[in-house]
Amino acid sequence: MRTEILGASREGTERAKEYILEGGVVAFHTETVYGLGANAFNDDAVQKIFALKGRPADNPLIAHVHRDYDISSLVDYVPDYAVLLRKAFLPGPLTMVYPSSGKVSKFVSCGLNTLAIRVPSSVTAQKFLKTVNLPIAAPSANRSKHVSPVTAMHVYDDFKNEIPLILDGGSCEGGIESTVLDCTGDDPVVLREGLVTQEMIASVTGRCFVYEKKAGERPKSPGMAYKHYAPQCATAYFSIEELERALGKYREEKERGGRPFFLAESGIANELSKKSINVFPLGDTDEEMAQNLYAQLRRAEKQASLLICLEPTVCGGVMAGVMNRLKRAFGIGTEED
Numbered sequence: 001m002r003t004e005i006l007g008a009s010r011e012g013t014e015r016a017k018e019y020i021l022e023g024g025v026v027a028f029h030t031e032t033v034y035g036l037g038a039n040a041f042n043d044d045a046v047q048k049i050f051a052l053k054g055r056p057a058d059n060p061l062i063a064h065v066h067r068d069y070d071i072s073s074l075v076d077y078v079p080d081y082a083v084l085l086r087k088a089f090l091p092g093p094l095t096m097v098y099p100s101s102g103k104v105s106k107f108v109s110c111g112l113n114t115l116a117i118r119v120p121s122s123v124t125a126q127k128f129l130k131t132v133n134l135p136i137a138a139p140s141a142n143r144s145k146h147v148s149p150v151t152a153m154h155v156y157d158d159f160k161n162e163i164p165l166i167l168d169g170g171s172c173e174g175g176i177e178s179t180v181l182d183c184t185g186d187d188p189v190v191l192r193e194g195l196v197t198q199e200m201i202a203s204v205t206g207r208c209f210v211y212e213k214k215a216g217e218r219p220k221s222p223g224m225a226y227k228h229y230a231p232q233c234a235t236a237y238f239s240i241e242e243l244e245r246a247l248g249k250y251r252e253e254k255e256r257g258g259r260p261f262f263l264a265e266s267g268i269a270n271e272l273s274k275k276s277i278n279v280f281p282l283g284d285t286d287e288e289m290a291q292n293l294y295a296q297l298r299r300a301e302k303q304a305s306l307l308i309c310l311e312p313t314v315c316g317g318v319m320a321g322v323m324n325r326l327k328r329a330f331g332i333g334t335e336e337d
């Protein structure tokens with residue numbers, strides 16, 4: 001199989017529709033990261049996603065629909081606060097988890113009685129979803145545990161000649177995955193932090209909680225248990241107070257003949273680069289860091305033998321989501337520690 005990369009022209013979306021109706025898997029641009037999609041009603045097609053990614057069988061997928069798709073047949077009920085949130089944030093980077101009606105393939109939610117639904121705002125994604133007019137089950141279009149893809153080339157690097165088509169919409173402006181919000185209870189609960197923050201949700205609904213997994217409990221958002229987003233090079237992680245130790249590690253790697261790099265917020269990265277130290281700058285603001293994180297991790301794994309992260313000092317906004325991804329990329333606080 002040869003992988004084609006096409007824009008969301010008529011040719012691109014019609015070709016995507018053919019592949020989806022045949023039970024195939026197609027990658028597509030969204031405003032968060034690229035997705036790897038299949039017909040959510042088709043068991044075999046959904047299972048292909050797990051096989052392609054090497055994804056654990058207990059890590060559920062999100063059903064993506066176009067902005068006019070009637071989700072009432074897919075879910076048992078939509079609470080009033082979810083109606084408000086849909087109006088406020090959709091289409092956009094907010095995934096909402098509902099009690100499932102059981103209509104989509106059981107492999108989408110990995111046996112859970114809930115279904116995660118997202119309405120992406122990306123023009124490419126909308127054209128694709130409108131053309132197929134089906135719920136498309138899709139996780140991020142990377143091999144399991146690898147860094148999420150934010151360009152068509154990142155998808156190509158992971159799935160070259162294993163999928164027929166990548167719908168290219170350019171770089172993903174959001175840069176980290178959607179917020180996952182549990183809408184099955186009396187109040188909304190953030191299961192995975194992302195570009196729509198707890199504060200933004202609470203400003204609409206009055207109350208919003210963030211889920212905290214208790215020791216030994218199966219996480220409510222199963223994907224959150226895994227080490228994830230990892231670049232394929234050696235890594236180290238230091239707080240800014242540990243800069244001297246981090247520099248020691250850098251020198252050690254250099255003396256060994258390796259190619260060490262720092263990953264740090266741009267202010268610090270610029271200071272380091274003045275001293276001829278190799279750096280990947282993350283950006284200055286929370287939103288810039290979200291946008292740059294995966295692209296820099298993908299660049300780093302191609303160039304660095306050791307990537308040393310200096311923990312960003314910026315707080316607020318989407319930093320909760322950024323810090324969650326960053327720590328998991330560096331294996332900090334994950335279950336496989």
Ligand code: AMP
Nearest residue numbers: 060061114115116139140220221222223
């Ligand atoms: P990915 O798009 O690769 O980040 O994967 C989708 C993520 O959505 C999963 O890892 C889960 O964290 C979350 N998710 C999908 N379906 C559900 C569900 N029914 N309940 C809770 N979380 C879900």
Ligand code: MG
Nearest residue numbers: 139140141148
């Ligand atoms: Mg993923």
